[in-house]
Amino acid sequence: MDTSGRSVQIRHRRLLDRTFYVGLILKGLNGLAELISGTALLFTGPAKIASWISVLTQHELSEDPQDFIARSLVSLSERLDVSATLFAAFYLLIHGLVKVVLVWAVLKNRLWAYPWLIGFLIAFILYQAYELIVNFSWVLLALTVFDVVIILLTWREYQLHRLPDLQNQNE
Secondary structure: OOHHHHHHHHHHHHHHHHHHHHHHHHHHHHHHHHHHHHHHHHOOOHHHHHHHHHHHHHHHHHHOOOOHHHHHHHHHHHHOOHHHHHHHHHHHHHHHHHHHHHHHHHHOOOOOHHHHHHHHHHHHHHHHHHHHHHOOOHHHHHHHHHHHHHHHHHHHHHHHHHHHHHHHHHO
């Protein structure tokens, strides 16, 4: 292979590496946001959430009573009850904790964390797929696609990190 082909290959690998680390950091920040949101939900009742949503959407709905996002938020807040709030809180707390711990472990190059991260993301994708079928959302679809990309990049990185360990075991 000539040097220009090798240079393109190296640049491609660096781009994938950067994409992987940026994606991991975004996953970690998302996990942190889920931990904060889950904690807030745990200590906030449905009435308070409905009140906040009402305040946040009041201006937008006065300007455009048909605003899709504002009307959806108000509708969601009207259907909230204690069990739904608790479910959402625990889901966010578990989801966020798993993400933060596994992302931290992968960033620390803990080989065991790669398959666990892949496995948990697959489990969450299955749940998200169910939710997409029951109640389609473009945001959830985008998050699901992002999770699939992270799985593929994590698998690639796992293979790259595992290869030297396998070679050392064979020697």
